Every structure is written in structure tokens, then in C-alpha cells.
Amino acid sequence: MATIEIRDIGKNYGDVRVLDGLNLDIGDGEFIVLLGPSGCGKSTMLRMIAGLEDVDSGTIAIGSKVVNNLAPGDRRVAMVFQSYALYPHMTVFDNIAFGLRRLRVPKLEITRRVDEVAKLLAIDGLLARKPAQLSGGQQQRVAMARAMIKTPSVFLFDEPLSNLDAKLRDHLRVEIKRLHGMLGTTTIFVTHDQLEAMALADRIVVMNGGRIEQQGTPQEIYHAPQTLFVARFVGNPTINLLDGRVGTDGRIEYMSGSLDVGAARLDGLAPGSPLTIGIRARDLKLPGRLPEAAVAGRIDAKVELVELLGDEAQLDLLVGDKSLVVLVDGRTPPAIGSTLSLEVDRNALHLFDPESGRAIHKTGQKLHQAA
Amino acid sequence: MNHSASPGTGQPRRLRPEHRRFALVTLLPGLSLLILLSLIASVGAINLAFQDRMLRFPDAAYVGLENFERLFRDRRFANALQVSAIWEVVTVVCTMLLAVLLAILLVEGVRSPRVRNAICILLIIPVLLPRVSAGLIWRFLYSPTMGAANYPLTMLGLPPIEFLSDPQIALYAVALVDIWQWGLFFGVVLAKLIETLPKEPQEAARLDHAGTLGVYWWVALPMLRGPIIMMTFVKAIESLRSFDLIYTMTAGGPGISTETLDLYAFQQGIGISGRISYASSLSVLLMVMTVIIFSILWKRAARWAA
Numbered sequence: 284m285a286t287i288e289i290r291d292i293g294k295n296y297g298d299v300r301v302l303d304g305l306n307l308d309i310g311d312g313e314f315i316v317l318l319g320p321s322g323c324g325k326s327t328m329l330r331m332i333a334g335l336e337d338v339d340s341g342t343i344a345i346g347s348k349v350v351n352n353l354a355p356g357d358r359r360v361a362m363v364f365q366s367y368a369l370y371p372h373m374t375v376f377d378n379i380a381f382g383l384r385r386l387r388v389p390k391l392e393i394t395r396r397v398d399e400v401a402k403l404l405a406i407d408g409l410l411a412r413k414p415a416q417l418s419g420g421q422q423q424r425v426a427m428a429r430a431m432i433k434t435p436s437v438f439l440f441d442e443p444l445s446n447l448d449a450k451l452r453d454h455l456r457v458e459i460k461r462l463h464g465m466l467g468t469t470t471i472f473v474t475h476d477q478l479e480a481m482a483l484a485d486r487i488v489v490m491n492g493g494r495i496e497q498q499g500t501p502q503e504i505y506h507a508p509q510t511l512f513v514a515r516f517v518g519n520p521t522i523n524l525l526d527g528r529v530g531t532d533g534r535i536e537y538m539s540g541s542l543d544v545g546a547a548r549l550d551g552l553a554p555g556s557p558l559t560i561g562i563r564a565r566d567l568k569l570p571g572r573l574p575e576a577a578v579a580g581r582i583d584a585k586v587e588l589v590e591l592l593g594d595e596a597q598l599d600l601l602v603g604d605k606s607l608v609v610l611v612d613g614r615t616p617p618a619i620g621s622t623l624s625l626e627v628d629r630n631a632l633h634l635f636d637p638e639s640g641r642a643i644h645k646t647g648q649k650l651h652q653a654a
Numbered sequence: 655m656n657h658s659a660s661p662g663t664g665q666p667r668r669l670r671p672e673h674r675r676f677a678l679v680t681l682l683p684g685l686s687l688l689i690l691l692s693l694i695a696s697v698g699a700i701n702l703a704f705q706d707r708m709l710r711f712p713d714a715a716y717v718g719l720e721n722f723e724r725l726f727r728d729r730r731f732a733n734a735l736q737v738s739a740i741w742e743v744v745t746v747v748c749t750m751l752l753a754v755l756l757a758i759l760l761v762e763g764v765r766s767p768r769v770r771n772a773i774c775i776l777l778i779i780p781v782l783l784p785r786v787s788a789g790l791i792w793r794f795l796y797s798p799t800m801g802a803a804n805y806p807l808t809m810l811g812l813p814p815i816e817f818l819s820d821p822q823i824a825l826y827a828v829a830l831v832d833i834w835q836w837g838l839f840f841g842v843v844l845a846k847l848i849e850t851l852p853k854e855p856q857e858a859a860r861l862d863h864a865g866t867l868g869v870y871w872w873v874a875l876p877m878l879r880g881p882i883i884m885m886t887f888v889k890a891i892e893s894l895r896s897f898d899l900i901y902t903m904t905a906g907g908p909g910i911s912t913e914t915l916d917l918y919a920f921q922q923g924i925g926i927s928g929r930i931s932y933a934s935s936l937s938v939l940l941m942v943m944t945v946i947i948f949s950i951l952w953k954r955a956a957r958w959a960a
Contacts, residue, residue, distance in 0.1 A: 333857075333861060334860075334861075335857050335860070335861075354860070355857075355860045355861045356860060356861060356862065356863035356864070360861065361861060362857075362858065362861050364854045364857070364858065366852065366854050367854075368852070368854030368855045368857065368858040369855065369858075370855050370858075370859070370872075370873055370876075370877075371855070371877060372876045372877060372879065373876075381859070381862050381864075381872070382861075382862035382863055385862060385863035385864055385868065386863055426858075429858070429862070433862070
């Protein structure tokens, strides 16, 4: 159990600045997910917390003790790697017991504790095997057992599910969540998979180019993205973006029409100034699905492609030369080639300043409406 | 790397007849060359071993096992056997120890890959030297009057050590040259192998309370067990062929203190004695011994390396 305070940490690889003065506070027992594209510095940050990378500037404190110069083994952290990182020449038992043996824990206690965690992770039948004889999912369970047995104050996960197939990934994800609920250990989990981030996190930290773009609960990140980057990165399918301009009377002009978003939303913006309009695929509705008061406007679009996904169907639409993606009920999808007049939900519109990429809205208000 | 390098692992695959024929045809040229070069000489040596041929007499007769019986009563042979055994153990063990320590030092101590590569190239040079050149260079280094090896001692006013003239030291002084040549080379090979290992298990070990040396001892070196065993095996075979180095440095002396089996065979057969049959019997015995010992080791090594 421990809090983590990260103050102004920076890291360079040669001339490349991979982390640029990052600040982050993590509460005791919190489940934090670092989310971002590859190369955004999230893994580097995790490895710096683990002590596997040197800190170039700033401080990292675990349990209010600065650990910058502490060896990895002395930080009371445990890490689970994407590649499992098991010791290939040792049996599962020896893998799990390795850390305790280095600490000279008595033999009997080691056996007892290994049995305990092995049972917890349902690998107690595999203790005599070598890693090469295990499936990917089993190997990752062994890696988790090896991390857990040390009763660390912080768990670090570096994309632990990326090498597994989809089904196992879902399964282990639930397991990690369950274990966190049971142990309550402070956890930092790195991933580039936004679904994983949404499912696991108490708080998501979205990173880009060595900086934090936004941090917040999964709801905040999804429903109130503060930058274009976050809006684009989170959500599947990717959010639809249209170029527009501020019109008059609380309206926004875009290429083929206008949307009424209310004067309050555009407060302080000069008419004619450019905007980027973000609409999630689920927030564009077929006609008649929204109460009239919530309709900000209609977009006429031609159906180019219909992909059935099960419960839903994904439509690829054309508006002028711009393509939109919409999710609709999968039972009665519109025909290819037909023209739809899609209704835009006023409460689900995201507006961004195209220059700075920052959102134009009040976060609190937005969240309230979304909820 | 580690798996393909290990010998004899896995079941032999059953070949289809046409594939078997192809394999035989392609093997034939190489095999016939081998038979021509090694088998004829070996058969010749075995034939000689049962005669009493000497270089100064034109005739010879078959004498059965007499040469071998004499060998077992020959104390100089016993000495050569002992010297060979010491040589083998000392050069193999020290080469591997030096290689492991050097590899760890290279990987841990030299962070910049460019500098490390440059050092590696320098470290390979000794093994590229012909044995005779290496032997001569070290003979000068060891020289009590003008050698660099004694320079620090004489600077301090201590008497010089006569590395190659002291029967207690000479064998080890020569062995050092062999270790210098091969230990540095194997150190580079091992460092390159360590570089190819996945980093994560080593990082996991660091998080699991293993120190720098602990990471190597518990994780990195065991992961390279196959290649290390194979290198040891290669070195053991290489150490058998010490003739050129010892001959240029001490020629078996002082006395017979560095006379290995091959040197003794040479002295008996080609040297002043000219007892070619006796030398042949020695060679044959040496050959039989090596084949037996190394066949056993080969099987064992295959199992350890797996």
C-alpha cells in the first residue's frame, strides 16, 4: 500500500525528449491506467517507477519516500511484463519463489506462500512445468503470481495482455480487476488499448508525446475529452470530426448546413472563427430516435457501406466528400446507397479549437448532461 | 541460437527414400575427402604401432602389443599423461572463467555499443595470431632480462621470475598464453550472446532482489547454458592441439615439465630417437582415449545443453 508522487520527471534518449516534465499523484490503492499510442512515453514512465530506467530530472516518491536512487529490488514494487519475462530455465515453482529465495525466506514459508498464490491464480497444477510448456495465458498468470508473492506496495503492469488472444485477454482483464479488488494494492497499468483502459481504471491518464493530455475517470475521458487528441484516441469507432465555423444565434455552420448548439456554448467566440466538431458514432441517430428538443440539426448523408457487427451495424456514410461513421441497430440497417437524414444529439456534441486542439466547453456541465 | 547449437537434441527425422539418396550423394564428396585424408593416415599409424620400425633401420617386423606394453612401463609417458591432463583442465577452466568474467565486464562496464564493439575487435586479435607468433611474442614478454612481464618486479627491486625456465611455473606460463588467446575471444563471443538475450527476464530478476552478478548467475548465464557448454567442449578439443604453442615456447622443457603427449610422441618419432613405431603406438593410444572420452562428454554435453 502506498501513494506515488511524480514531480517534474523528464527523460531523454539522446536528443529525443521522451518525457517532458510530468506530474502525477496516485492515491493509495488506486488503479491508474497510462493510456497512449506507442512512443508516448508511458512505458518509459512505468520503467522509471520500477527503477529500470534512470530518472534524468525530477523525483519519484513511493509512500512519500523518494526512490530515485533506490535499486529496483528495494522499491517494494512488482512488475508484470508484456513478454511475461519468466525465467525460461526454471520451473514455475522456482520462477515464483525466485524473489523470496533472494531474500532468504525460510524454505517452508516459501512453499506455503507459493502454494497460496498458485491456488489464487489457478496455476497450482503447473508448478513443476517449465515456462515453454505453458500457454501464453498460463505464462502471464505465473508472471502475476511471481509479482504477487512479494506482497509489493505497488503493482506495475506493462501491457500485460497485448500478447494474448482476444478471449484470454478479456478473461485475464477481469481477473486483474478482481485481484485488485481483493488485494487493494496501488496499481499502474500501461496499455495502448482504450477498451482495456476503460474497463480497468479508476483513473485514466492519457499521454501523448511525453506529456499528459488529460487525466480523469473513464467517464470523463470518454464523455468530456479536453483535447482533440483524447477525443480521437479514445472511443471505437473513432470520433467523427467535421470542420465548421461559428455562426450567429448559437449556430455552427459546417459545409452543408448548420447545427444549433445554443448561444451559451459559443459564448465568447467571434462569428466566423473556425471550429472542429466532434460527434461519436453512437450520437448520430436515425430519424425519429431523439426528442425534438435534443436535435441540434440534421446531416444528410449517403450510405456507402454497411458492416454488421452483431447487435449493431456500422455505417460508412458520405457527406459531400467527407466520410462519417455511424453505429445503428443491427437488426434493420439501412440499405447501401440510400440517403439518410441523421439527427445530431445536441448534448453529445464536442467542440474543439482547431488551432490549439483544446475543447470548447465547460467540463462539469457536459458531464452532467451526459450522465 | 542456443537450441540449434546443441548437439543431438530431438529425434532424428525419418527420410523418404529419394531424400535419403539425395543426402547420400551430397555427403559423398566430403566424406570421401575425409576418408582419404584422415582414415588412410590413421590406418597407417595403427599399422606402424604394431611393428618395431625405427628411422635409422630400413627393415621392420610385426611385434604385436610390445610397444603398448612398453608404454605402460614408461615413466616419461606417465609424466606426459599428467602434463596433458593438467594442461587440459587448466586451459579449459581458466578460459571459460575468463570469458564469463570478461563478458559480464564488457556488457556491464561499457555502456556505449560503439566503444564496446571497438574493444571487442581488439580482444579478438590475439586468437587471430598464429600460435607460433603468439608463442614467440610471449617468450619475449617472459624473458627474465628484457621481458615486460618482469619489468614491474625488477622496478621494485625484486628478483625476476624465470617464467619459462622454472619447471614449477613453465606449464602455467604457457597455459596463460593459450588462455589469453581463447579467453578473450570467447569473452567477446559470450558478450555478444548476452546482448542477444531478451532483457525482460533480467529486469524481472532485478526487481526480484537479485544484484548485478546475481542476475548473471541466476538468469543470464543459465539462459546461455547451451552455448556455454558447447564453447567449453570446443575449447576442450582445441586444447588437445597444444603442440605448436608449447613447442615454440619451451619445446617440452625445462626437462620434461611441459611435455604433453603429442610433444612426447613427436620427440620419440620425429626427434632424435626416430622410434617411429613407438611414437605411433602412443598416437594410437592418444586417439583411442580422446575418442572414448569425448564421445562420453559429447553425449553428456548434449543432455546438459538441452
